[in-house]
Structures are given as C-alpha cells and as structure tokens.
Amino acid sequence: MADALRLTAPAKLNLCLRVGPVRPDGYHPVASLMIALDGLEDTVTVRRAARREVRCPGIDGPANLAWRALDALEAELGERLPPVSVEIAKRIPAEAGLGGGSSDAAATLVAVRDLLDLPLEVDALERAAARVGSDVPFLVRGGAQWATGRGERLLPVPVPGDLWVLVVPPVTGLSTPRVYAAFDRLARPTDPPVEPPAAPWDRGGWAVNDLWPAALACAPRLGAVARRLGAVGARHVLLCGSGGAMAGLFGERDAGAHARAAWGPGAALCRPAGPRAFR
C-alpha cells in the first residue's frame, strides 16, 4: 500500500457565468459552463502521518479548504480518518476566481480516498465536496460541466475544441463574498437559464460573466486589463469567476501563443482539460 499520493489540482474557468437573485440562504443561483484548465495547476501530496497536518504557503492548517475536505470526508464516512498530511504546492493565484483553494480541496478528497482505500464512490466524494464549497464538486469531476444550483449540480457537456485560454494573474485579489455583495447592490438579476447555450463557445452566448460589472466596481483597474487582452488579440475577454484574474479566449494556438509572448511573464496559456480519470 502506498504511503504517499500526488495529484494535480487544475484551475477552472467559468466560460459562461449567469447569476440570479440572492437566495434566502445567502447563495446565488448560478448557471455556468465550467471547464478545467490544462496548463495552470497546483500539486497536492497526501501522506500517512502521525497527526493531521495541512501545509500550504500563506494558508496552513485549519484555515485551508483542504482541512475542511478532510472534515467532510469524515462526515461522509461517519468516522474519524487515520491521520494524513497534505502538502500543497501553489501555482494558481489566490483570490483570482480560478478555484485554486477549491481545487486543492477536491484533489485532497480524491487523493485521501485512494491513499486510504476509503469505501466512497464518486457521488459520495461529490457530496463531501459540496460541504466544502460551491465549486468543489466540479473540481472533483473536471472536464466540462454545466453547473446549476449554487454551482454544485453538474451535467457533463462536450469539452470545447479549438479553444486556447490566456489566463492573466489578478492585478488585485478579490474576495468572492465582496463581489457577490457588489452584485446585489448593482445588478437587477433574473433567474439564470436552465439549459446550456447551444452555440459553440465562439458564437456568443457563452463568453459572458454576470459578475463583471460588480468586479469592475470593486477593482476599476480591471478595465485596463480587459482592454489590453483585447489589444493582444483575444476574441473574447472574460473575468475569471468572481475575479480578479482575467482570461482571453483564442480560437487558434498560434494566436494564443503570440498573445502570451506579448503579455510577458505571469500569463499562462491553457487548454480545456478532460474529466478526471478516477482509479
């Protein structure tokens, strides 16, 4: 039996994010085409250990979502886990809307299940994931999913082809609750759509983020980032989740590579990733 297991934890992109009026529980109903990104990921290593430990630069211990993932596994199992240590190597920026902390938690769920050979099927892992955060079930599954509810209800959709994504790091970090609070002040939302858009991603309908005006109000400097992404040739420009990272979408690899070179250090050129292969 292995003593350690290492998994990658990819960033996510909301290729479309429609947001409805706030619910009584404080969450917002969403409808989102979510894709996992190949080209920007953290690495999560889990090991059997004498006591529980989560090590991650800047966010160690119980404050880390990976710690909450271990609690959620115990709640799903109805018993305590043998102790493990979780070590996270970060590449995905924080407060970026790229799901970094959520992806670390998702990778922790899968890695600990496999390391300890826990009797949990994928649907049980997804239930545990939903206890940790709205984006975590998606990051357990990966690939491309149409997400509804508060983001935890998932329907697989084809992974978009001919899509290259230039992710540029946040000029300023944005907290998700802060952006949603600005959305509540500024937007006049209606219920989000139930069905995914039928058109291919580059024909409109997808590259929309309803949180953009709220994020721009919180961080006006994002306007210049959006203009610069347009200037390096992006076909569509998107706020990533609740921000503050931004993404430029390209239909050809060369155009994406040219834009990355023009942008300079810090930008990552990504492709949509396939769904997670479970053991």
Ligand code: C5P
């Ligand atoms: O689910 P998660 O813990 O990641 O959500 C963090 C915060 O983001 C919530 O407390 C809420 O303020 C906001 N949120 C929301 N509607 C969603 C997802 C998140 O209002 N669908």
